[in-house]
Amino acid sequence: MKHPRTLTLLGLGLCLAQGSTQAAPQLYETGPAEDAAFVRFIDALPTALDVRAGKGAHIALTPEERATTWQPVKARAALGATLEQGGRSEKVELSVEPSEFVNVVAVPDGAGWRVEIGREKPDDFSAHKVSLGLLNLDTACSRASLRVAGKTVMIVEGVAPRETRRRQINPVALSVDLLCDGQPSGSPLDLGSLRAGERWTLLAHPSPAGTRLLPILDRMP
Amino acid sequence: MSSGALVGLALLVIGDSHLATPSYLIGPLHDQLTEQGATVHSIGVCGANAADWVKTSPGECGRAERSGNAAAQKLNEGATTTPIKDLITKDKPDAVVVVIGDTIGSYNNPEFPKSWAYQQVTALTKAIAATGTACYWVGPGWSNNPGRFNKTNERVETVNAFLAENAAPCTYIDSTRFSQPGEWKTIDGQHYTGGFYKKWGAAIADAIVNNPPKKAQ
Numbered sequence: 001m002k003h004p005r006t007l008t009l010l011g012l013g014l015c016l017a018q019g020s021t022q023a024a025p026q027l028y029e030t031g032p033a034e035d036a037a038f039v040r041f042i043d044a045l046p047t048a049l050d051v052r053a054g055k056g057a058h059i060a061l062t063p064e065e066r067a068t069t070w071q072p073v074k075a076r077a078a079l080g081a082t083l084e085q086g087g088r089s090e091k092v093e094l095s096v097e098p099s100e101f102v103n104v105v106a107v108p109d110g111a112g113w114r115v116e117i118g119r120e121k122p123d124d125f126s127a128h129k130v131s132l133g134l135l136n137l138d139t140a141c142s143r144a145s146l147r148v149a150g151k152t153v154m155i156v157e158g159v160a161p162r163e164t165r166r167r168q169i170n171p172v173a174l175s176v177d178l179l180c181d182g183q184p185s186g187s188p189l190d191l192g193s194l195r196a197g198e199r200w201t202l203l204a205h206p207s208p209a210g211t212r213l214l215p216i217l218d219r220m221p
Numbered sequence: 222m223s224s225g226a227l228v229g230l231a232l233l234v235i236g237d238s239h240l241a242t243p244s245y246l247i248g249p250l251h252d253q254l255t256e257q258g259a260t261v262h263s264i265g266v267c268g269a270n271a272a273d274w275v276k277t278s279p280g281e282c283g284r285a286e287r288s289g290n291a292a293a294q295k296l297n298e299g300a301t302t303t304p305i306k307d308l309i310t311k312d313k314p315d316a317v318v319v320v321i322g323d324t325i326g327s328y329n330n331p332e333f334p335k336s337w338a339y340q341q342v343t344a345l346t347k348a349i350a351a352t353g354t355a356c357y358w359v360g361p362g363w364s365n366n367p368g369r370f371n372k373t374n375e376r377v378e379t380v381n382a383f384l385a386e387n388a389a390p391c392t393y394i395d396s397t398r399f400s401q402p403g404e405w406k407t408i409d410g411q412h413y414t415g416g417f418y419k420k421w422g423a424a425i426a427d428a429i430v431n432n433p434p435k436k437a438q
Contacts, residue, residue, distance in 0.1 A: 028268035031327025035334035127389035
């Protein structure tokens with residue numbers, strides 16, 4: 001897959017050459033001065049979406065390949081991209097804070113589409129558990145919730161528009177129901193057998209039939 | 222004393238500065254694993270982060286390499302990592318032993334950069350897992366003083382907790398279980414004096430002997 005190449009990579013692992021009077025390695029960095037920052041693009045439309053960033057970098061997202069990997073970017077830098085679909089384009093300008101993961105998502109909007117931004121600073125990294133997040137990108141759904149399909153077991157509750165809430169769960173087979181303001185919206189979503197270490201983000205997005213879920217499996221570069 | 226628990230097994234050991242000087246861990250750990258019967262190939266690149274082992278990356282302060290019973294060879298200039306995929310393809314090890322903790326500790330950063338560390342660790346564990354090779358991940362041991370690297374024991378605990386949660390499918394080896402805080406002396410807050418590298422190497426080898434890898438098919 002091609003990725004936007006103009007997003008500036010974080011500079012890592014710089015060495016500070018310094019003499020030593022002992023038989024020790026010269027001083028070197030033991031990590032970055034601040035945490036990494038990431039951005040990705042997602043196509044929640046029924047058709048393909050073109051994403052252009054910087055000097056000619058381009059990627060085509062499709063219903064079969066809806067999301068880019070997380071792209072490391074320079075924190076707090078001004079970033080720009082253009083999303084194109086159906087002869088219409090939207091320019092996006094944003095910056096990303098250290099530790100932040102930012103989703104840039106094209107979502108249906110009536111007969112057309114619009115861009116929504118979802119930000120989060122997760123800290124639940126685990127290779128033993130599954131992280132299941134709900135990102136609410138439908139302003140018509142003022143409180144989005146996930147529950148185990150057909151049961152009363154809630155996974156995450158009361159997620160406001162443009163907010164994300166996530167929870168660690170065991171690696172099991174799972175289907176979920178989306179609730180908007182306590183009412184089911186759409187059919188159950190079968191996530192299959194979840195595997196330890198996976199990080200999922202379920203996008204609640206607008207559609208002509210109401211709020212719907214789009215599952216995105218996080219992929220690091 | 223050798224139990225020969227690792228007879229017939231090939232081990233590939235990679236790591237950071239602790240393996241990049243012949244008198245450091247690349248000496249006693251390599252020796253201990255060899256005495257247990259393993260065929261060992263060890264490579265250390267000073268300053269290398271975990272993800273630096275996914276593709277060829279420049280080392281910051283030298284490299285050492287040791288194969289079998291030969292002495293470690295030190296390279297001070299032009300040091301680079303070798304991609305783990307290439308090493309595994311060439312060596313066909315039964316297990317990889319990763320000794321990386323201090324180069325993701327971010328000891329000068331008041332906050333542990335968890336997102337960056339997640340990216341670093343998963344890049345390497347996924348590259349190893351993609352080959353189907355078993356692995357062990359050895360985390361950082363205690364410091365006896367923060368020293369010039371500013372390695373505090375509070376951060377050591379944080380890094381070990383993070384790695385214990387994120388190093389899978391590698392079997393995690395928590396080095397803080399091998400000594401008391403400050404017990405092992407260092408020359409700069411991070412690199413141990415010779416006798417304590419010997420203790421660290423023996424403790425790591427014991428951990429592997431007690432939970433040995435299976436012979437790869």
